[in-house]
Amino acid sequence: MNRTRKILLLSVLILVPYVVNAQALADLSGKVIKMDEKVFNERPSDHITISDFSYNAASEQVTEGGPLEPFRQKAGLAFISSAILPGTGQAANGKWVRAGIYFAAEVVGIIYHLDANARARRQERAYERFTHENWSVVAYAEWLVNYSAIHNLENGYQALADHISAANPDFSNTINDWRKVDINLLRSVEQLTPYIYQNGRGSNFSHLLPDYGSQQYYELISKYYQYQPGWRDWYGQITTGADQSISRYIYLWNGSDMPFALFYEGRDRAQEFNDNYRTAGNILKLLVVNHVVSAFDAFFTVRIKNTRIETQANLLSPTKPFSVTLHF
Known part of the structure; x- marks a missing residue:
């Protein structure tokens, strides 16, 4: 008997949860079935519109305002800004590393450009002072007279000889020597003077002495062998040297008549400041490139930043259910 009661009690405990759950399901089913039938009679289009699926660029735009806003919105302004001062267009758009x-x-380019240009200018002035102490137009004219006389040239050198007969080079400041020589007379002799070699005459001198102080003057006197006799060491060893034989006034082109040390020093000094001028010019070109690259980088930064993708979905159109539009 007791055993029968235990079995009945155990059966009740097992069945009660199922009964409760069944009742709950029945109540839920009843509520679902009793829902307003008009919900099922309505069309989806009554509640769903294309705008629900459209991308609205304005919803994601942050209103920043301020004086920099035009540089963030207009690629042209960012381009101009970085073209004037590289990096400003990038900075306005938060691209700090590139800026x-x-x-x-x-900054580095400007510093190096100014430094190279200033260094070249100092070296150029030092070179000019060097020539004022070591190259004389009187020394060159005196050699030209000796050269013409020993080869018996018909170039009018006699008039030049008379003109400089009382003149002597002033190597303490050769600027003074330019007042002692008629430059036009000197040039007229140069124009008719040929190169004399061991086996005969060559063409006439290739250059006429430029005006004192001109860029070409400082360039030619340390560049062309024609003007080597104007240097102080040549004047002392050749033009006024003890040996005045014809061999001292022939262009051998075999190394024995090469210029002396002062000519080479002048050449090296001129090369030095010219190299620095070229370096300064090259840096200036790189600065221009930096402006151009920065300007275009800022332009495309704004264009890409302002690019928008618009998506549209139409659940009711079987031919065009989804579309994507890219705006620039």
């Missing part, structure tokens, strides 16, 4: 690179390149 720093462009700006640093600009």
Whole structure:
């Protein structure tokens, strides 16, 4: 008997949860079935519109305002800004690394350009002072007279000889020597003077002495062998040297008549400041490139930043259910 009661009690405990769950399911089913039937009679289009699936660019735009806003919205303004001062267009759009690179390149380039240009100018002035102490137009004219006389040239050298007969080079400041020589008379003799070699005459001198102080003057006197006799060491060893034989006034082109040390020193000094001028010019070109690259980088940064993708979905159109539009 007791055993029968235990079995009945155990059966009740097992069945009660199922009964409760069944009742709950029945109540839920009843509520679902009793829902307003008009919900099922309505069309999806009554509640769903294309705008629900459209991308609205304005919803994601951050209103920043301020004086920099035009540079963030207009690629042309960013282009002009970085073209004037590299990196500013990038900085206005928050591209700090690229802005720093462009700006640093600009600063470093300007510093190096100014330094190279100033160094070249100092070297150029030092070279000019060097020539004022070591190259004389009187020394060159005196050699030209000796050269013409020993080869018996018909170039009018006699008039030049008379003109400089009382003149002597002033190597303490050869600027003074330019007042002692008629430059036009000197040039007329140069124009008719040929190169004399061991086996005969060559063409006439290739250059006429430029005006004192001109860029060409400082270039030619340390560049062409024609003007080597104007240097102080040549004047002392050749033009006024003890040996005045014809062999001392022939262009051998075999190394024995090569210029002396002062000519080479002048050449090296001129090369030095010219190299620095070229370096300064090359840096200036790189600065221009930096402006151009920075400007275009800023332009495309704004264009890409302002690019928008618009998506549209139409659940009711079987031919065009989805579309994507890219705006620039």
